[in-house]
Amino acid sequence: MTYIPALTLESVDPALRVSLEAVQRKLGVLPNMVRTLAHTPVALNAYLKLSDVAGSGKLSAGQREQIALIVGESNDCGYCVAAHGVIGTMVGLTPAQIEQARHGRSEQAGDAAVLTLARRIVEARGHVPTAELDAFKAAGFDDAAILEVLVSVVLNIFTNYTNHLARTEIDFPVVPKALAA
Numbered sequence: 001m002t003y004i005p006a007l008t009l010e011s012v013d014p015a016l017r018v019s020l021e022a023v024q025r026k027l028g029v030l031p032n033m034v035r036t037l038a039h040t041p042v043a044l045n046a047y048l049k050l051s052d053v054a055g056s057g058k059l060s061a062g063q064r065e066q067i068a069l070i071v072g073e074s075n076d077c078g079y080c081v082a083a084h085g086v087i088g089t090m091v092g093l094t095p096a097q098i099e100q101a102r103h104g105r106s107e108q109a110g111d112a113a114v115l116t117l118a119r120r121i122v123e124a125r126g127h128v129p130t131a132e133l134d135a136f137k138a139a140g141f142d143d144a145a146i147l148e149v150l151v152s153v154v155l156n157i158f159t160n161y162t163n164h165l166a167r168t169e170i171d172f173p174v175v176p177k178a179l180a181a
Helices: 014-027 032-037 041-054 061-074 078-090 095-102 109-123 130-138 143-166
Strands: none
Touching: 014 032, 014 041, 032 041, 032 078, 032 143, 041 143, 061 078, 061 095, 061 109, 061 143, 078 095, 078 143, 109 130, 109 143, 130 143
């Protein structure tokens, strides 16, 4: 049962309504999670600004969605896994790529390295061993890429925990939890 309800467009502050309408135009829907964040401009703006900043980096939209999937799966966030499965298809991921990302895998070496680092950041709570960071760099990435993966991980931990606390009703096609790889 929902704990923090998703607000309607009519019930939010007019300044926040503009932001919600922009999300609705971009996605074609206004997700319950975004409407939940609208209880305070602090939460909504933190999400929107960090999402915008993360999207301006060198990681592709597909890589960012794959990170969202592995982080959501790692944190047992059914809402985020469902949402990013849909958004992943919007940015060109195939159903097979979405399923692989949920398990932290990819057939593309670069994407696999990104997923491995993202999972390790979550599992190790940021204390990723030097050898693993070196392996990420050996896969063709640099220090900036490490930090960009971190930004995407943090963004998704924020949304995962939002949905855990709010007990957000899933308004995307629900997917079963992936079995451990």
